[in-house]
Amino acid sequence: MSTTSTDAHTAGERSWRLALPSTMRLQEYTLVGVIVALLVAGTILKPDTFLTTDNVRAMLTQASVVGVLAIGMTFVIATSGIDLSVGSIVAAAGVAGGLVIDSGAWAFFLVCFGFALLLGTVNATAIAVGRVVPFIATLAMLAIARGLALQMSDKRPISLISSEPVRWFGTGEIIGQPVSIWIFLAVTVVGWILLNRTRYGRHVVSVGGNREAARIAGVPVRRTVFSVYCLSGLLAGLAAILLSGRLASASPVSGELLELDAIGATVIGGTSLAGGRATIVGTFMGVVVFAMIFNLLTQLDLATEWQQIVKGVIILAAVLIQRPERI
Amino acid sequence: MSKYLRLVALVVPMVLLAAACSDDDDGGGASSDTTEAADSGGGSGETVTIVASVPPTDHGWLGQIAVKAQEAADSHDDVEFRLLEAADADSQAAQIETVINEKPDVIVILPQDGDQLTPIAERAMEAGIPVVNVDRLFATPEAARATILGDNYAIGVNAATYLAEELDCQGNVVEIQGIAGISVTTDRSAGFSDTLTELCGDGIEIVAQQPGDFTADLGLEVMEAILQANDQIDAVYTHDDDMAEGVVAAIENAGREDEMILTGVGGSCAAFDRIEAGGLYAATYLYSPTMAGSAVNMARLIALGQGLSDLIEPEVPSRIVVPPTEVTADNVDDLRDLCFE
Numbered sequence: 055m056s057t058t059s060t061d062a063h064t065a066g067e068r069s070w071r072l073a074l075p076s077t078m079r080l081q082e083y084t085l086v087g088v089i090v091a092l093l094v095a096g097t098i099l100k101p102d103t104f105l106t107t108d109n110v111r112a113m114l115t116q117a118s119v120v121g122v123l124a125i126g127m128t129f130v131i132a133t134s135g136i137d138l139s140v141g142s143i144v145a146a147a148g149v150a151g152g153l154v155i156d157s158g159a160w161a162f163f164l165v166c167f168g169f170a171l172l173l174g175t176v177n178a179t180a181i182a183v184g185r186v187v188p189f190i191a192t193l194a195m196l197a198i199a200r201g202l203a204l205q206m207s208d209k210r211p212i213s214l215i216s217s218e219p220v221r222w223f224g225t226g227e228i229i230g231q232p233v234s235i236w237i238f239l240a241v242t243v244v245g246w247i248l249l250n251r252t253r254y255g256r257h258v259v260s261v262g263g264n265r266e267a268a269r270i271a272g273v274p275v276r277r278t279v280f281s282v283y284c285l286s287g288l289l290a291g292l293a294a295i296l297l298s299g300r301l302a303s304a305s306p307v308s309g310e311l312l313e314l315d316a317i318g319a320t321v322i323g324g325t326s327l328a329g330g331r332a333t334i335v336g337t338f339m340g341v342v343v344f345a346m347i348f349n350l351l352t353q354l355d356l357a358t359e360w361q362q363i364v365k366g367v368i369i370l371a372a373v374l375i376q377r378p379e380r381i
Numbered sequence: 382m383s384k385y386l387r388l389v390a391l392v393v394p395m396v397l398l399a400a401a402c403s404d405d406d407d408g409g410g411a412s413s414d415t416t417e418a419a420d421s422g423g424g425s426g427e428t429v430t431i432v433a434s435v436p437p438t439d440h441g442w443l444g445q446i447a448v449k450a451q452e453a454a455d456s457h458d459d460v461e462f463r464l465l466e467a468a469d470a471d472s473q474a475a476q477i478e479t480v481i482n483e484k485p486d487v488i489v490i491l492p493q494d495g496d497q498l499t500p501i502a503e504r505a506m507e508a509g510i511p512v513v514n515v516d517r518l519f520a521t522p523e524a525a526r527a528t529i530l531g532d533n534y535a536i537g538v539n540a541a542t543y544l545a546e547e548l549d550c551q552g553n554v555v556e557i558q559g560i561a562g563i564s565v566t567t568d569r570s571a572g573f574s575d576t577l578t579e580l581c582g583d584g585i586e587i588v589a590q591q592p593g594d595f596t597a598d599l600g601l602e603v604m605e606a607i608l609q610a611n612d613q614i615d616a617v618y619t620h621d622d623d624m625a626e627g628v629v630a631a632i633e634n635a636g637r638e639d640e641m642i643l644t645g646v647g648g649s650c651a652a653f654d655r656i657e658a659g660g661l662y663a664a665t666y667l668y669s670p671t672m673a674g675s676a677v678n679m680a681r682l683i684a685l686g687q688g689l690s691d692l693i694e695p696e697v698p699s700r701i702v703v704p705p706t707e708v709t710a711d712n713v714d715d716l717r718d719l720c721f722e
Contacts, residue, residue, distance in 0.1 A: 103609055103610045103612075109609040112606065116606075209444035210444070211626065213651070225634045297598070301597055301626070302633075305597050307596055308596065309598065348606065349606045352610070353610035358561055359561070
């Protein structure tokens, strides 16, 4: 598991390099522990319906939307940034695609991706070129994208029920498993390779670790920062397609607070909000933990307040374990 | 010359308004104000200014609230109308505070939260500006001159009665609620469970009760998990037509649409279409946003000091409760005009 963590700290910080993997391992073991605990609890409390193939499938399908966003978020947070706008971009991209659904499914996909990428690029430009703090730039985009979604849709959901290809993303299967799960897994694998096995990945993490050092070491800092917000936007477009497929409609009020789930999953996974440390496997497990909590507590018919409390406690516990080992 | 005329035209109503307001302060009793207003209302050409304050109109139903209010205002030549949206209870209170200083003739308020906005509505009333309360009830009667609202408890009662009959008092029912903790949700839920118990005893079991926050997203996710947990579901009672779209998607994605029937609330045209098509979506209960249009009309009549035309009383009634008309395959055609997009 330690290979999944990418260490930012470049030359001359050998002690860090040695210290980090054990921490990461602890973090990831913790999440594995949480997943096992949830599986055991689910199996005891809901023996017939929790650990079934169908339900595991349902959980992963539910995880896919947040999951795709969280992979993008991992790259953003690795650069010590944040993207608060992804939930709104999901709604705006879905609606933008919905507007052209009469021209066919390809128009939907193209516009959905294109619009999400466009909004992501606006974030990127504001942050990398305009030097706006990521929190503020993406907070502004959170409002703008939601406003655009409402404006473009005239505040009404757009039905996509007649578009088979769009529906396929929500209900279709590849080799017996839901399409959205395959997409989630594919994005995770590509994200892992990109972060851990490419020069780009090293750049991303080094920018978050020590920007000045990265600059001196010849990392194209601005371009790297620019790229992660584009990536996050693009993945929001993909999330919009997954969500629209399942809902058979594009709603301007969809995706609310998805950014918080994506950030939460990333952080409990072990990616540091301070940047310079990122783990895709951790993010994946974080997303799965959230999906399991939601599924189990809903199956148990517990009130949502309990879901919120449990989720909050898990985030807090995970972050406590992750607290900076060196200040 | 015309400039002066315009100035006069501007000043005269303002003076009249100021006079009316001070009358209010002195008079206190509603009847004396009304007679006076009625006198001036008889003369044509007087403009009534109405300001409406509502939550963000992004949800299908709230979106239509804005539309219906505007339509009603546009249908009168003598109404000057402005609609303000507020993101939360605090900003709505601040907004109404500002509006009070502008001294419109009437304020129409659909509060974020009836309890939280009661003090500010009372202040408007004390300042001599009548308040028309829509949908979510204020905590005290002093906070509004007139109220128009749907009957959320009756929605639950009607839905339970309908499902009890359809299921012969036997089976498993799922309830997908609105936003947890607001009176709309509590009332719709209480009416439903009280009536099911009353009619069927233990015959019908509510196997899951989860909030879907009035959004299709959450309706979908919650229903997906509930479908996993329950092998046999006979009916689903949802608190909102828009949210029900997500619930329906979950059921259809799972291929279980023949196993159960579903009811909604609101009266969206999408729900009407599904009811007409038959199958899963069996019924919905009108909770029509037209009540916002009625509220604007009531506001105008209050300002003009007139009563409702078919009622004998000289004033607008203090409370109007809109019944939750049941829409099923039998009457969906007749009620088609009432659905909202």
